Amino acid sequence: MFPPLPNPSTTDTAPRFSDKDLIRRSASTVPAPEQQLTEVAKLIDVSKCIGCKACQTACIGWNDTHPEIGLNAGVYENPADLTPDMFTLMRYSEWDNPETNELEWLIRKDGCMHCADPGCLKACPAPGAIVQYSNGIVDFVHENCIGCGYCIKGCPFNIPRISKVDHTAYKCTLCSDRVAVGQGPACAKACPTQAIVFGTKDEMKQHADGRIKDLKSRGYSNAGLYDPPGVGGTHVMYVLHHADQPELYSGLPKEPKISPLVEAWKGVTKYAGLTILGVAAGVGLLHHLVMGPNRVSETDEEHAEELTEGKNDGRV
Amino acid sequence: MAAYDVKPNEQVHPGKPVIVDRYTVGARINHWITAASLILLALSGLAMFHPSLFFLSRLFGGGQFTRFIHPWIGVLLFVSFLGLFLRFWKANLWRPEDGTWLARFRDVLSNHEDNVPEVGKYNAGQKLVFWSMSILIIILISSGVVIWQQYFAAYTTIGHQRIALLVHSIAAVAIIGVWIIHFYSAIWVRGTIPAMTRGRVTGGWAWRHHRKWLRELIAGKPNGRSGSNPAE
Ligand code: HEM
Ligand code: SF4
Numbered sequence A: 001m002f003p004p005l006p007n008p009s010t011t012d013t014a015p016r017f018s019d020k021d022l023i024r025r026s027a028s029t030v031p032a033p034e035q036q037l038t039e040v041a042k043l044i045d046v047s048k049c050i051g052c053k054a055c056q057t058a059c060i061g062w063n064d065t066h067p068e069i070g071l072n073a074g075v076y077e078n079p080a081d082l083t084p085d086m087f088t089l090m091r092y093s094e095w096d097n098p099e100t101n102e103l104e105w106l107i108r109k110d111g112c113m114h115c116a117d118p119g120c121l122k123a124c125p126a127p128g129a130i131v132q133y134s135n136g137i138v139d140f141v142h143e144n145c146i147g148c149g150y151c152i153k154g155c156p157f158n159i160p161r162i163s164k165v166d167h168t169a170y171k172c173t174l175c176s177d178r179v180a181v182g183q184g185p186a187c188a189k190a191c192p193t194q195a196i197v198f199g200t201k202d203e204m205k206q207h208a209d210g211r212i213k214d215l216k217s218r219g220y221s222n223a224g225l226y227d228p229p230g231v232g233g234t235h236v237m238y239v240l241h242h243a244d245q246p247e248l249y250s251g252l253p254k255e256p257k258i259s260p261l262v263e264a265w266k267g268v269t270k271y272a273g274l275t276i277l278g279v280a281a282g283v284g285l286l287h288h289l290v291m292g293p294n295r296v297s298e299t300d301e302e303h304a305e306e307l308t309e310g311k312n313d314g315r316v
Numbered sequence B: 001m002a003a004y005d006v007k008p009n010e011q012v013h014p015g016k017p018v019i020v021d022r023y024t025v026g027a028r029i030n031h032w033i034t035a036a037s038l039i040l041l042a043l044s045g046l047a048m049f050h051p052s053l054f055f056l057s058r059l060f061g062g063g064q065f066t067r068f069i070h071p072w073i074g075v076l077l078f079v080s081f082l083g084l085f086l087r088f089w090k091a092n093l094w095r096p097e098d099g100t101w102l103a104r105f106r107d108v109l110s111n112h113e114d115n116v117p118e119v120g121k122y123n124a125g126q127k128l129v130f131w132s133m134s135i136l137i138i139i140l141i142s143s144g145v146v147i148w149q150q151y152f153a154a155y156t157t158i159g160h161q162r163i164a165l166l167v168h169s170i171a172a173v174a175i176i177g178v179w180i181i182h183f184y185s186a187i188w189v190r191g192t193i194p195a196m197t198r199g200r201v202t203g204g205w206a207w208r209h210h211r212k213w214l215r216e217l218i219a220g221k222p223n224g225r226s227g228s229n230p231a232e
């Protein structure tokens, strides 16, 4: 049992972090913050999840989104995918475990992982549309977003979604507004089984250790923590009973990292590109200074006149 | 018989200097629509290309509008360039003298055009600009549609979109580079700009840079149409 999240106080609380705590800001540089906040994390223990979707409902409620009423497609997922109005989604998969011959129902709460090395932020061309605080929260700033969708291509987890209404990108905020005033995420608060817990990243790892020991003692020898190093670790982590096969959980990537295509596009292409264009313009200028313009001479005009008259002699 | 690069409406007007028609009104309007859209595309694209150039988005009234309008200008460019392509492709076919011209490119650069072969309406440099633009615009529109989030995101995978973004940004750099060459040539070689503004060049300009074309125009007259323009 993890100590439950406290109820909010009724007095005004000053935000605990602000723009002064940014460690990354898309398409811009930020000065190193004066203080390093304690890293926070949300831990999702899939082995405890009962698939009730209380977290989804809480997320809709707290963020005041208004998902469309969907259609029953004959599966448990509802809506069918993350949307600009649905920042988190329970994904259900059925797996025939070949070792035990048992059917396992693997349920995963999908949503932004709050990567330490966020591909969305790296790809974003708009200054300040995506920010990262020193506590690990990656947040989208809608006033600065231009709706290009580059974040979607940068994200290794396929998380951001662009709204057709205001043409800006949406995803889980890790309830940055709640965390700023000492609260935990709405989804964690709503979870009836404590499958979702929130605290400092260290506390969460410790808590996960205990859970993993428990799972191992009950026969899940591959139980483990999902905190993928390819993206520098994440601030949303999973306890998985089959940590050796994260793909089983509706395609959770095994070794997520920012795509090399995105790295090339945002890296060498930009520097080489601007250099090539600068050099091209410079060479042109230099050529003009050294060689000067290529002018038509008097003789050229005379030749043309002779040619024309010679041919047209007596006909014009 | 008219040569491959001579159009019926290209007339040589005797006088001092001789005046040679090079582009019709239609071709000129077509060219300037293409030019304007290419420049607007470069400016709006570069705003998204590098943070240090994001300020360019202010020319378009902010990032949201820049993002929205860029692909539409792309469509305009594609259609407009298609018009230019249909007008000019034939005169841009590769000819034996183009290889020699290119091999002596140093002489061209040092303003010693006497040492290079006489060329038709376009020289090898202009032909290369034409064909690179044609190919790059096809690459840009196809990759551009794949990364057009607002309407086409659902039709491709994110993996394909990543490839398209990389291709689009490299092709964009290439086409802006080609544009720099094109633009510089037009100012370096004096007397060229009136070809696209007033549609005509002087006989001396044609003699100096496109002598074969001038000869063909003059030689073509007695056989085909009479000296005066029938449309006049
Ligand atoms: C021909 C049709 C074209 C289409 C349909 C097109 C479409 C797009 C789209 C959809 C984007 C993503 C941003 C947005 O949604 O606005 C984009 C980015 C861009 N485009 Fe185009 N484009 C075209 C032509 C061009 C041309 C001719 C140039 C260069 C002169 C160009 C330069 C760029 C650049 C530099 C970017 C930013 C790429 C990056 O962020 O790395 N585009 N284009
Ligand atoms: S859509 Fe994504 S990448 Fe584009 S500006 Fe908005 S947050 Fe940045």
Ligand code: SF4
Pocket (backbone or CB within 6 Å): A111, A112, A113, A114, A115, A117, A118, A119, A120, A121, A138, A154, A155, A156, A157, A158, A159, A160, A171
């Ligand atoms: S999961 Fe995707 S959207 Fe969330 S921080 Fe990582 S890269 Fe960004």
Ligand code: SF4
Pocket (backbone or CB within 6 Å): A055, A058, A059, A060, A062, A063, A087, A088, A111, A171, A172, A173, A174, A175, A185, A186, A187, A188
């Ligand atoms: S942390 Fe907040 S925004 Fe993110 S899924 Fe939970 S409730 Fe939704």
